[in-house]
Every structure is written in structure tokens, then in C-alpha cells.
Amino acid sequence: MKLWHHLIFTLLLTVGLIGCGAQPAQPQAQEAAPAPPTETYTDENGFFTADYPAGWIVEPYGFGDEAPFPHVTFGSNQEIIDLSNAMKPLPEDQIAVAVMLLSSDMFAEAGVTAESSLEEVAPLVLMSMAEGDEDIAQAMTDATIEPVNLSNGTPAVRVTAAAPSEAYIVRLADLGNGVYIFAPAVIAVDSHNAELEGQIEAIVNSVNVTASSEEVMAFVMEKMGGMEGMEETK
Structure with missing residues (x-):
């Protein structure tokens, strides 16, 4: 009988049902790395807001009349923004991200309707970037176009493309009300990496649009009208 008691006691110790001595150390849950600090840009017309890395340079409406729609450009410094605006090569591991609002009515003549998919709209938007280049x-x-979703589930496409002197990471998101978020980012050729991808993702996911498609289109028409007036006075 004593032998059975000894065997049972040994078994209980083995499976840990009787505490005795030091217990095995339990793995500690790793704390998530704190999110990098950000600042918030508010469009001067009240059309949208967007978060960007703290300390970056912000250039509202930096494309001027060449982009007659609501937009802003973010970059780590002014040189990066200037190179991006001029479509010139950027240093490695640097990125400039623009956030633009487009209206589906801008592409109506090309056959875009409320039923058009982002895969159909994206080539039209991308070619508008070429501007004769x-x-x-x-x-x-x-370009490679693949369907993705923003963090809130908004349908979007991810675009990657490379020209001889620069490369592009682009997001185009359909808000479902006739407004598109168009976010092209310029990077150096062959320098695409997870960090740069994460920076454009964070910016695009933070965009909060309050403008309607009609408001965006009215802004575009007003800008286009002003441009036509300037041409007539030349």
C-alpha cells in the first residue's frame, strides 16, 4: 500500500498537480510598440483631415493649377516634397505622399458610373498622372493593380509602378458616395520596403472625408473656370 502511495505522489508531482518548489517561469506577454507620434492636417476648405508623421512638412495645394482638386502633400522635409512635385528621383528610404479627393463625375465622359469597379477607374486616374510624360x-x-481594403473596410486598390527615375506606391479608395481618395506616393527606384509601405498605409487609413461628390466637383469646376479665365487674358 505504501508503494502505491509513493507512485501516486510521484505522478502528481510530475503533472504539476502538487506545488512543490520553484514553478516554471511563464512567458511574459510582449507589449506592443507605441505608435509613432502624428499630427493632424485639416483641409482649409473643410473637405477632409489626415494624420501624418510628427515633424513632417505639409504643403497644402502644392500642385497648384496642375491639380484643380482638393489635395495636400506630406514629406519628411521640403526637399523631398519639391522633388516629388517635380516628379524627380528621391533619395532612398524617403517618401512623399499626396492625398487628393476626386469626384466620379470627373471621369463621366470616360464612361465611369456608380457601378464602375475600382479596377476600371484606376487606369484612368493613373494615366492622369502622366501629364504627357x-x-x-x-x-x-x-502598373500592378490589386484589390485591398483600408483599415475601416473601405474598398481600395494598391498600385505599384516604376518609371526609369522614380517609383510609385498608390492607393485609390472608393468611399461609395462618388468620392475617391487618391494617394500617390513617390519613392526611389528599387527602394520599396515595408517601412515606406507602412507610412502611406497609415496616412491613407487616417483620412476622414466630409466633402460630398458635388462639393468636390464644384471645387474642381471653380478652379477650372479660373484657369480658363487666365488663359483668355493671356
Whole structure:
């Protein structure tokens, strides 16, 4: 009988049902790394807001009349923004991200309707970036377009393209009310990495749009009207 008691006691110790001595150390849950600090940009017309890395340079409406729709550009410094606006090569591991609002009515003549998919709309938007530049036009023709979702579930497409002197990471999101978020980012050729991808993701996911499609289109028409008036006075 004593032998059975000894065997049972040994078994209980083995499976840990009787506490005795030091217990095995339990793995500690790792704390998530704190999110990098951000600042919030508010569009001067009240159309949208967007968060960007703290300390970055903000250039509202930096494309001027070449982009007659609500937009802003973010970059780590002014040189990066200037190079991006001029479509010139950026240093490695640097990125400039623009956030633009487009209206589906802008592409109505091309056959875009409320039922058009983002895969159908994206090539039209991408070609508008070329502005007569054959290298960029070819890059956009050869671009890779894949469906994704923003963090809130908004349908979007992710675009990657490369021209001889620069490369692009682009997001185009359909808000479902006739408004698109268009976010092209310029990077150095062959420098695409997870960090740069994460920076554009964070910015695009933070965008909060309050403008309607009609408001965006009215803004575009007003800007286009002003441009036509300037041309007539020349």
C-alpha cells in the first residue's frame, strides 16, 4: 500500500498537480510598440483631415493649377516634397505622399458610373498622372493593380509602378458616395520596403472625408473656370 502511495505522489508531482518548489517561469506577454507620434492636417476648405508623421512638412495645394482638386502633400522635409512635385528621383528610404479627393463625375465622359469597379477607374486616374510624360505613362500602363481594403473596410486598390527615375506606391479608395481618395506616393527606384509601405498605409487609413461628390466637383469646376479665365487674358 505504501508503494502505491509513493507512485501516486510521484505522478502528481510530475503533472504539476502538487506545488512543490520553484514553478516554471511563464512567458511574459510582449507589449506592443507605441505608435509613432502624428499630427493632424485639416483641409482649409473643410473637405477632409489626415494624420501624418510628427515633424513632417505639409504643403497644402502644392500642385497648384496642375491639380484643380482638393489635395495636400506630406514629406519628411521640403526637399523631398519639391522633388516629388517635380516628379524627380528621391533619395532612398524617403517618401512623399499626396492625398487628393476626386469626384466620379470627373471621369463621366470616360464612361465611369456608380457601378464602375475600382479596377476600371484606376487606369484612368493613373494615366492622369502622366501629364504627357511618356516614361510615366508607360509606367502606369505596366502598373500592378490589386484589390485591398483600408483599415475601416473601405474598398481600395494598391498600385505599384516604376518609371526609369522614380517609383510609385498608390492607393485609390472608393468611399461609395462618388468620392475617391487618391494617394500617390513617390519613392526611389528599387527602394520599396515595408517601412515606406507602412507610412502611406497609415496616412491613407487616417483620412476622414466630409466633402460630398458635388462639393468636390464644384471645387474642381471653380478652379477650372479660373484657369480658363487666365488663359483668355493671356
